[in-house]
Amino acid sequence: MNMISVSAAASATVPVPLASDADIPASVFAAAQILLPHLERGQRIDAATLRGAMEIAFGASDATGAWNWKTAYDACEAATVLFLRKYGKALFRKSASPATVLPQFAKIAGLLPTHTRRSEEAQSFQQFSTPIPLGLAAVTAAAITPADCVLEPSAGTGLLAILAEITGGSLVLNELAQTRTGLLSLLFPALSISRFDAAQIDDHLEASLLPSVVLMNPPFSVMANVESRVADAAFRHIASALARLAPGGRLVAITGANFAPDAPAWTSAYTRLQERGRVVFSTAIDGSVYAKHGTTYPTRLTVIDKLPADDPAAFPAAPGVAPDVATLLGWLAEHLPTRLPVDPAVAVPPAAPAAARSVRGYLTRAAKAAPAPAMAEPEGAPLDYETVDWSPAEGGRISDAIYEEYGLQAIRIRGSQAHPTMLVQSAAMASVAPPKPDYRPHLPGAIHALLSDAQLETVIYAGEAHADYLAGSWTVDETFDLVSAAREDAKNAVRFRRGFFIGDGTGVGKGRQSAAIILDNWLQGRRKAIWISKSDKLLEDAQRDWSALGMERLLVTPLSRFPQGKPVTLPEGVLFTTYATLRSDDRGERVSRVKQIVQWLGSDFDGVIIFDEAHAMQNAAGGKGERGDVAASQQGRAGLRLQHALPNARVVYVSATGATTVHNLAYAQRLGLWGGEDFPFSTRAEFVEAIEAGGVAAMEVLARDLRALGLYTARSLSFDGVEYELVEHSLTPEQTRIYDAYAGAFAVIHNNLDAAMEAANITGSAGTLNKQAKSAARSAFESAKQRFFGHLLTSMKTPTLIRSIDADLEAGHAAVIQIVSTGEALMERRLADLPTEEWNDVRMDITPREYVLSGTPDKT
Incomplete structure (x- = not known):
């Protein structure tokens, strides 16, 4: 064989464990490395050789489902990429022209097995990689130079990209399929691979990125998120890529043969394309060229230069149907014009990939930064307080009011300060006092300046409750779902x-109290804790409350930093997660998030678990609704599993609305409301039935009894003396004109909404392509309209509000302003787009005008 033959000793290989979804790219890459020596020796890769390489790389056979034959073919293509990177430049140097290098490419392709099997994904997304002889023709047509920035919007396994690389171009690669993206990242480690829908690639790439060459082999008739066939799929891909191409640049596309400029079905589409770029070459190719890749469907090579055509309706004559790549190369040499000049100021080569906007990227940057001085950990000491006797007012009633002023009842804390704002509690809660505690929390000496007496009381009674255990012994099954009564000496x-x-309301400081409970245990050596909340946005609140007590804020670490199935490697700290994350079940070999947490803590964990916004676990056990039985919530079940798995944990439920209905208390098993000695209910069902029969009064009695046991506290800010007065704003004629103008703008958007959805591949000539997306688009439009006019009216009212505030301040009053929507996200987007040279003179538009601008499709 007249090809490079390099002897390579096959290195010893060791089977690896069964690959998970995340490990598939790495396993495919490993198989490619095993296959590479066969290509180097000029040995044909048959089915047995390929199977052996895949079984070594994946540690299992295809019968186990660890891999399929389409994945095996991807490994062959990856091996081809590795081979071409190693020897491709030498092949081109030794060849006088593409026609003379073609036989070598044909021999390389001949060493690879024919694709005879397809996966469901390959069929659905029409994943037919470009045969390297046809890729050679495409690269020849592109006439790539070292000055070119080459975009491949559907990069697949990199067979076209590697040819662009070895001919000197710098690459920008995009691939929607997750596994193929991972494989590309391993094959092209210096690049940052994007994952966008290539049919809208112009809408997604950075505005500064203008490739001078586009190489593409788009799907012929499938679209992302569209189940049915889409006849104009290739056109949409080409149109978007052409819009992104730099003026004077060249686009080379491999499509189905029927996508021809002179085909009646596509003439109007090509005419529209030629308003931006001129078709300079287009010819059909016989289906035999693609036979090795599993199809004999005839294809077409089309070349478009980014310069508007003199006559958009005129197209170059096709030389015919190329029976093979050699003929195609000859036609290119004969009929293809030379490339147009590209303005060097316009064609921007890809910048070095920025640090990934991910946890790993932030950790990398943090590791390179100068270390900050460590924050000294505060020293703890037992809190000094004394217990006192308390008795209700004469007659057992305090007053006829619904709420009573709150004050410490059973304890007096030396050196403590009253809460900054007057607190109240319900009359029922005020009629009883909690028991005298014995527990003394360990807190820093300066804690009195950080926590009020009411907040310190919470820490004391939480510790008092945690010092005791519920009655009875229990066994928990391996799933953590089933809890059964057992003898005390049972295994x-x-x-x-x-x-x-x-159960405190807003303003009492539930987050600060939660952090103080964790700190108390931290200073006693329990250096691991869990903080679960409703949203990942509340991580900053948790870190704020933790650092307010003198602790390092970064000790509160999000669980999202650790992938599911991977161990949590923190030696100590407060692990923050959300209920939505907690409910993630087992996925193959990846254990559930609950098990991941339990593995980090250990089954004997005796630290703190904070269930913030605990009402998110409501309906943990199911129940009856207005329309029949209601299934148990996934979040509630996950919360119960965590409680079952860690029986020794110190559990704190935090919610201002935790007991709206008795069913919503099913998650609060650690209060001992049933199956214990403090309440006369043997089962949850009996408890629910009894409390439901008593109605709201029974719920109030339940809260009072929990307070009397020292298990519950519920204070609220006092609104005594608060009066309400409406301030009316009358629209000025100018404001009325502005309102009418924007109403007219939204009317324009409304009238063109169908065209926008067609441009976004939601609808087409055949009707609706994606019903869900169409519904979502209309919903988004109406939602944006409401938000816009809400912001507009608010801004119009602001001058009157400011005058009202000024008048109040002059009268000696304090103005408290609640801002519901701060526009922070919009401000951050504007700041991110601001050039560095304008940082010293910041002028930007953060008005809701962008709702109107983003509602108008400016790219079609």
Whole structure:
């Protein structure tokens, strides 16, 4: 064979464990490395050789489902990429022309197995990679130079990209399929691979990126998120890529043969394309060229230069149907014009990939930064307080009011300060006092300046509750779902530690109290804790409350930093997660998030678990609704599993609306509301039935009894003396004109909404392509309209509001302003787009005008 033959000793290989979805690209890459020596020796890769390489790389056969034959063909293509990177430049140097290098490419392709099997994904996304002889023709047509920035919008396994690389171009690669993206990242480690829908690539890439060459082999008739066939799929891909191409640049596309400029079905589409760029070459190719890749469907090579055609309706004559690549190369040499000049100021080569906007990227940057001085950990000491006797007012009633002023009842804390704002509690709660505690929390000496007496009381009673266990012994199954009563001496029997419930309202400081409970245990050596909340946005609140007590804020670490199935590697810290994350079940070999947390903490964990916004676990056990039985919520079940798996944990429930209905208390098992000695209910069902029968009064009695046991506290800010007065703003004629103008603008958007959806591949000539996307688009439009006019009216009212505030301040009053929407996200987007030279003179538009501008499609 007249090809490079390099002897390569096959290195010893060791089977690896069964690959998970995330490991498939790495396993395919490993198989490619095993296959590379066969190509180097000029040995044909048959089915047995390929199977052996895949079984070594994946540690299992295809019968186990670890891999399929389409994945095996991807490994062959990846091996081809590695081979071409190693020897491709030498092949081109030794060849006088593309026609003379073609036989070598044909021999390389001949060493690879024919694709005889397809996967469901390959069929659905029409994943037919470009045969390297045809790729050679495409690269020849592109006439790539070292000055070119080459975009491949559907990069696949990199067979076209590697040819562009070895001919000197710098690459910008995009691939929608997740596995192929991972493989490309390994094959082209210096590049940052994007994952956008290539049919809209112009809308997604950075505005500064203008490739001078586009190489593409788009799907012929499928679109992302569209189940049915889309006849104009290739046109949409080409149109978007052409819009992104720099003026004077060249686009080379491999499409189905029927996508021809002179085909009646496509003449109007090509005419529209030629308003931006002129078709300079287009010819059909016999289907035999693609036979090795599993199809004999005839294809077409089309070349478009980014310069508007003199006559958009005129197209170059096709030389015919190329029976093979050699003929195609000859036609290119004969009929293809030379490339147009590209303005060097316009064609921007890809910048070095920025640090990934991910946890890993932030960690990398943090590792390179100068280390900050470590924050000294505060020293803890037992909190000094004394217990006192308390008795209700004469007659057992305090007053006829619904709420009573709150004050410490059973304790007095030396050196403590009253809460900054007057607190109240319900009359029922005020009629009883909690028991005298014995527990003394360990807190820093300066804690009195950080927590009020009411907040310190919470820390004391939480510790008091945690010092005790619920009655009875129990066994928990391996799933953590089933809990059964057991004898105290039974094997694996456990007792559950009692919990505590913070039911305070806004302004009392539930987050600060939660952080203080964790700090108390931290200073006693329990250096791991869990903080679960409703949204990942509340991570900053948790870090704020933790650092307010003198602790390092970054000790509160999000669980999202650790992929599911991977161990949490923190030696100590407060692990923050959300209920939505907590409900993630097992996925193949990746254990659930609950099990991941349990593995980090250990089954004997006795630290703190904060269930912030605990009402998110409501309906944990199911129940009855207005329309029949209601299934148990996934978040509630996940919360129960965590409580079952860690019986010794110190559980704190935090919610201002935790007991709206009795069913919503099913998650609060650690309060001992049933199956214990404090309440006369043997089962949850019996408890629910009894409380439901008593109605709201029973719920109030329940809260009072929990307060009397020292398990519950519920204080609120006092609104005593608050009066309400409406301030009316009358629209000025100018404001009325502005309102009418924007109403007219939204009318224009409304009238062109169908055209925008067609441009976004939601609808087409055949009708609706994606019903869900169409519904979402209309919903988004109406939502944006409401938000816009809400912001507009608010801004119009602001001058009157400011005058009202000024008048109040002059009268000696304090003005408290609640800002519902700050526009922070919009401001951050504007700042991100601001050039560095304008940082010293910041002028930007952060008005809701962008709702109107973004609603108008400016790219079609």
